[in-house]
Amino acid sequence: MAYKRPDGRNYDETRKIEAKVGIIKRADGSAMFSFGNSKAIVAVYGPRQLHPQHLQNPEKCLLRCYYDMMSFSVAERKRPGPTRRSTEVSYVTSNALKKVLKLEDFPNSVIDVYILIVEADASTRCAGINAASMALAHAGIPMKELVSSISIGKIGDAIVADLTKEEEDYSIKKDGKEIKAATDIPFAFQSRSGKISLMQLDGKVSIDDLKRAISLGKKMSKKIIEIQTQALKKVKEDKK
Amino acid sequence: MEKEEKKTKTKKIEKKEIKEEKEVEKKEVKKVEIERKKREMVVPGEVVAKGAEFLPSDGTRREGEEVIATRFGLLEKTDRLVKIIPLSGVYIPRVGNTVIGQVIDITFNGWIIDVVAPNIAFLSVAECAGYINKKDLAEHFGFRDNIVTKIKSIKLKGIDLTMKERGLRKLEGGIIVRINPTRVPRVIGRAGSMVNTIKSETGCSITVGQNGVIWVKGKNPEDELLAKKAIDLIVQKPFIEGLTEKVKEFLIEQKKKPKIKEKEKEKEK
Missing domain, CATH: 3.30.1370.10 (K Homology domain, type 1)
Known part of the structure; x- marks a missing residue:
């Protein structure tokens, strides 16, 4: 039996996407991106002088990403401050974005990217990367291309795009035991070259299924790039 | 008589047509002007020009036959030159720019100036005109003094400034x-x-x-x-x-x- 999605979406259909640029007045660049109920806001500051000085690199600029979920973003209050999870997400986000930035243009300085999750319903890191990519462009930082991110999942035998929390926790009953049957694979693609700059895997998946997931991700990322481009082109007035 | 009338009529019609054509031409010229004024918004990674004859300038780069945007802003094409005018972002210093900065530190041989750029700037005593008492540099430019200055060079370590030019001075009041x-x-x-x-x-x-x-x-x-x-x-x-x-x-x-x-x-x- 084919898997049916709880919200009635097609396999290659995302939730309602909303994108906005220039939402934070005092930041050098800012953006908002949401997949349905997952919503991320991003503020970019810099390039600016880096302190402490021992972190300065005379060859290139440092990219500092800070990802955090706000305490009210999840059903049960999340204690504010960094956790193991948020540190990891910050790290992979900065790696996903580093590849497209021309960091060698600004030696000894830093670009700060603050990603805050206002509302979480799975694939928050993807929303965060999408918003951060837009915010970096808005901050006028030289970039080779944009980055778009989407989570692809394997539920049962189906390969689907943009999982919700409910789908992420999908399980089947086997021999009276509940077995987790969902695999979540967040991807980030570069807009022009189509290179993968983020891929994480949580669960089990066969090589064939992974290939299918990558091709679906590439297809979906083109749609997201379109939305990001439209949102960026809408900004005409800089409020600063 | 009838023939003559016909001739005049046809002539009139011809004239009208010519007039209309001219008007159309004028409109077209106006349209072209408007198109020139309307500058397109581009995002990083977008192809802004195709062909080997275009020269990539600020905010663009060449990749094979295509010229690609590397910054977010308005696209401007002047003849063969392709350029992007940024709409947002911080100040990126250039040699020869006249800037206004604030003294944030005084060292033994100059001042450290904040020019609202990614790096701090340094103004050496040697780059100032006139006599300066080296024992007390604060006499010349004190903390939080605003000065008009020019960017002399940009090095890895930071920006070097100069005051040896007309119009460069300390700003008082205002x-x-x-x-x-x-x-x-x-x-x-x-x-x-x-x-x-x-x-x-x-x-x-x-x-x-x-x-x-x-x-x-x-x-x-x-x-x-x-x-x-x-x-x-x-x-x-x-x-x-x-x-x-x-x-x-x-x-x-x-x-x-x-x-x-x-x-x-x-x-x-």
Whole structure:
């Protein structure tokens, strides 16, 4: 039996996407991106002088990403401050974005990217990367291309795009035991070259299924790039 | 007779046609002008020009046959040159820019200046004209003093400044207005038209730094605040056509207002 999605979406259909640029007045660049109920806001500051000085690199600029979920973003209050999870997400986000930035243009300085999750319903890191990519462009930082991110999942035998929390926790009953049957694979693609700059895997998946997931991700990322481009082109007035 | 009439009619029709054609041509010319003025928005990674004849300039790069945008902003093509005018972001220093900076530290041989750029700037004593008492550099430029200065060179370690040129000096009195550096060309206007309008209407002396720091000094604080209001107006509405005229109208209107109030006060008395 084919898997049916709880919200009635097609396999290659995302939730309602909303994108906005220039939402934070005092930041050098800012953006908002949401997949349905997952919503991320991003503020970019810099390039600016880096302190402490021992972190300065005379060859290139440092990219500092800070990802955090706000305490009210999840059903049960999340204690504010960094956790193991948020540190990891910050790290992979900065790696996903580093590849497209021309960091060698600004030696000894830093670009700060603050990603805050206002509302979480799975694939928050993807929303965060999408918003951060837009915010970096808005901050006028030289970039080779944009980055778009989407989570692809394997539920049962189906390969689907943009999982919700409910789908992420999908399980089947086997021999009276509940077995987790969902695999979540967040991807980030570069807009022009189509290179993968983020891929994480949580669960089990066969090589064939992974290939299918990558091709679906590439297809979906083109749609997201379109939305990001439209949102960026809408900004005409800089409020600063 | 009939034939002649017909001939004249046909001639008239021909003339009309010619006129119409001319009008069409005029319209087309106008359209082209509008298209030139309407600059397209581009995002990083977008192909902005195809062909080997185009030359990539600021904010673009070449990849094979195509020219690709590396910055977010407005695309401008002048003949073969492709350029992107940024709409937002911090100030990126260039050699030869005149900027306004603030003294944030004094060392044994110069001053460290904040020019609102990714790196701090250094002004050496050797780059200052005139005699300077080396024992007390604060006598010359003290902490938090604002100075007009020029970028001499940009090195890995930071920016080097110079004061050895006309018009570079310490700024005394007045107010500082900070705007986004991408708006500086608008505030200056074509050949300084905008800044000159504000200067003549408010009677203030204004210095605009390329880093988005503007110094305004007038005879009284009211004039300075009026100039600041005008600058804010320019920054908020940078895409309106005929902005110089609008700013002029705005300033004249603003100048009238207090006078009316004074009159009312006189009446009350």
